[in-house]
Amino acid sequence: MSDNEFRRPVSVDFAPRGSSCEWCGKPAEKQLTAIGGSYHNESGLFCSPCGEKFSNVVINAVNAANAARTTAFAS
Numbered sequence: 001m002s003d004n005e006f007r008r009p010v011s012v013d014f015a016p017r018g019s020s021c022e023w024c025g026k027p028a029e030k031q032l033t034a035i036g037g038s039y040h041n042e043s044g045l046f047c048s049p050c051g052e053k054f055s056n057v058v059i060n061a062v063n064a065a066n067a068a069r070t071t072a073f074a075s
């Protein structure tokens with residue numbers, strides 16, 4: 001599973017007590033901050049499943065940006 005070895009471009013902190021998920025309104029478990037790509041410095045409070053989705057959105061954005069850059073270099 002070498003796919004899991006790439007560095008996640010998202011930093012994770014504990015959510016403040018009593019905060020709620022930005023996407024679904026459930027109690028938030030973590031505060032995520034994007035640290036790469038077009039989402040750089042975007043942060044939010046998320047429950048566990050929405051946090052996973054946010055991470056994936058950021059990762060996909062970073063991968064897309066990297067792919068675009070690679071293509072630009074190749075041409």
Ligand SMILES: [Zn+2]
Pocket residue numbers: 021022023024025026046047048049050051
């Ligand atoms: Zn949620």
